[in-house]
Amino acid sequence: MGFGLIVIGDEILSGRREDKHMRHLVQLLGERGLALEWAEYIGDDRDRITATLRRTLAGPDVVFCTGGIGATPDDHTRQCAAVALGVPLALHPEARTLITQRILEMADGDPVKADLDNPDNRHRFKMGEFPAGARIIPNSYNRIPGFSVADHHFMPGFPVMAWPMMEWVLENYYADRFHRDVQHQRAFYVFEAPESNLTPLMERVEAAFAGVRVFSLPSVGDAQKGEVFARRHIDLGVKGDLEQVASAYVMLRDGVVAMGYEIIEQSEDGTA
DSSP, rough: OOOEEEEEOHHHHTTTOOOOHHHHHHHHHTTTTTOOEEEEEEOOHHHHHHHHHHHHHHHEEEEEEOOOSSSTTTOOOOHHHHHHHHHOOEEEHHHHHHHHHHHHHHTTTTTHHHHHHHHHHHGGGGGEEETTEEEEEEOOTSSSSSSEETEEEEEOOOOHHHHHHHHHHHHHSGGGTTSOOOOEEEEEEEEEEEEHHHHHHHHHHHHHTTTEEEEEEEEOOOGGGGGGGGOOOOEEEEEEEEHHHHHHHHHHHHHHHHTTTTTTETTTTOOO
């Protein structure tokens, strides 16, 4: 079981809005000793959303899905989730109660606005229609809930609503996984070294330490980080189990030094 993210909305793919969910989810997971393993972006296309959800629902991962759970013509996520699951949409009883509370709050004593049978309010109840058997996710911002089915968790695209929902889901469903498999990493910078020259050493390190992965992040130079880093360099390191990382790091670092390349070691927080 891993953690994944699906972000739905034409506005993301067109560039009208920038996705902020992935960075925030990475932070929420990292604070709990967890990590995001994949992310997908999908436009407001019913067939594509349904196909994606059918595939991910058949897998073992925990999936956070943002966007498209409203009740406007371009919101399709609730319907697509129901189709992918092979179940009908149904007004969730608790969602009806929460939406009713929201309607009465917004009416502020106006009997016309508080009439649950007026067309506007009947339309608002659409936002509580979830795949049959779904569980609600509380919305601390305006009461309109998200929903969960299996290990898939659906929430609005608005960060002010989605981010507290993400945190609620983690705390209420996955607390037993926090800090269970903590990943550690050590890294250093290598200057003016072709990645191809370092690859055999990286492969030897991974072969010697089964619980370790080597990462290599090349840069053509970044003058904003100072004169030293204006040169071509690679952020090279290892991550994995604490006991193995220390030894793997030494093997990788000493191997690069033996090849004659200049390095600058990083502290454990990633600074030079």
